[in-house]
Amino acid sequence: MALEVQGLIAGYGPVTVLRGVDFRAEAGRITCLMGRNGVGKSTFLKAMMGLLPADSGTITLDGTSLHGLPAHEVPKRGLAYVPQGRRLFGPLSVAENLAVGGLVQGNDAATLTRVLTLFPRLRERLDQAAGTLSGGEQQMLAIARALCLKPKVLLLDEPTEGLQPSMIALIQDAIRSLKAEGVAVVLVEQRVESVLKLADRVAFMVAGRIEKAMEVKDLTPDADVFRTYVGV
Amino acid sequence: MTAAVLALAASGLSLVFGVMRVVNVAHGAFYMLGAVLAWAVASFVPGPPALAFIAALILAPLLVGALAAATDGLVLKRLNYDPEATIVATIGLLYMIEQAILSLYGPNANPVQAPFEWRIQLPWFGYSGYKLFVILAACAVLLALWTFLTRTKAGLVMRATQVDSTTARAFGINTDRVYMGTFALGAGLAALAGVLIVPIQQAHYLMGGDPLLLSFIVVIIGGLGSLRGTLIAALVIGLSDGVISMFFTPTLAKILATLLVAMVLVFRPQGLFGARA
Helix, strand or coil: CEEEEEEEEEEECCEEEEEEEEEEEECCCEEEEECCCCCCHHHHHHHHCCCCCEEEEEEEECCEECCCCCHHHCHHHCEEEECCCCCCCCCCEHHHHHHHHCCCCCCCHHHHHHHHHHCHHHHCCCCCEHHHCCHHHHHHHHHHHHHCCCCCEEEEECCCCCCCHHHHHHHHHHHHHHHHCCCEEEEECCCHHHHHHHCCEEEEEECCEEEEEEEHHHCCCCCHHHHHHCCC | CHHHHHHHHHHHHHHHHHHHCCCCCCHHHHHHHHHHHHHHHHHHCCCCHHHHHHHHHHHHHHHHHHHHHHHHHHHHHHHCCCHHHHHHHHHHHHHHHHHHHHHHHCCCCECCCCCCCCEEECCCCEEEHHHHHHHHHHHHHHHHHHHHHHHCHHHHHHHHHHHCHHHHHCCCCCHHHHHHHHHHHHHHHHHHHHHHHHHHHCECCCCCHHHHHHHHHHHHHHCCCCHHHHHHHHHHHHHHHHHHHHHCCHHHHHHHHHHHHHHHHHHCCCCCCCCCC
């Protein structure tokens, strides 16, 4: 199973942000997307989800084209998205947020149990409004909600941003479990340490294009690519 | 009784704004259409008045809802639900509906017979049994609406879309369909209010103006998009409108309601129960 993107061009109205992105994510592997602010990482995730119309290029999942599908059809093909800033349905309860996540798959009890096993803290908060959770709990819910879709590919946009170290460790453990279950994880991440701990492959984005992609095992924390493409 | 009918009409307006962010100026026209359709059904359905009334209660909201759904697909969707553009579009729709009814139905106000003539007679005062029915019917519909929104899958989808339509689409929700359903439901509620009121007020092509104004007053005081706020504000405005109209004048009731809106806008612009933008 693989998600494959070729020559993707997209943007906001007349402003082109993605200028021909080629990208690949495979089942059971974590592919990180790195780059400086404003290079188009979040835009790329939105374009893959159909939330931003692509001007040209192809997006295929297992050989089936996702290009041009309305945004609400993309999750039905197996893509799930955890946006930057979580974007939970704040006034809705934790249980209702999870129910929205499971709409496509019919909200089966086994999936809910699996998700709550992964994030046991959410079980205690099922009736609480999502907007009143702590930052870490909100991030857990955002990931849990996406997992209710039973995705083949999970797109995560800076899931550990602004979280305390204990929460970051919890989220990272959850991402590793997903990898072990065979989910293809695409992770936008800015922290080198996290990338080296989690990822199998890293792609560096510059000005709306993937400039370089390499296996993480070939990288060290002080590798030149991090300075060149991320500025750290 | 005014409060009950007002709550029905205003909840439709509030629902449409809450989910779609569309200020539907044609809401009063949907209310009027409900009343006129009730008259039409009463004129053409033979048999006892109760039979025609029941037929109107079912048919009018369905027909008006279908018109609203068509309007959504043909007009609002094409405007991308842009808040300013949809205000202009619904003003146009208001005039189109009013002029169409004026042409087809005429300028006269026509009565519709109440489904039953029954009066509660107590030693110190009497009260129309039909008015009591209207209050109970409105309460039942609002309770059903509340249950629909909080206990059903469709209600969950509507509330998720209300909070964040972009994220809702990322979870497989067809927001275009949600908007169409919401606009139809809002119009249907207005039409239902029109059917319920017509045995008391008569059907007339300009009858939508007052309820539109009062509905806006109610949703502004209650908080745009907040159903709970809408219900409480409808109760306050409806009761005060009735009491002040009875003991003083209807004009004074409207002046006081407008003053209350002005005070809410100054001191709590998001309304009593609305979320801060």
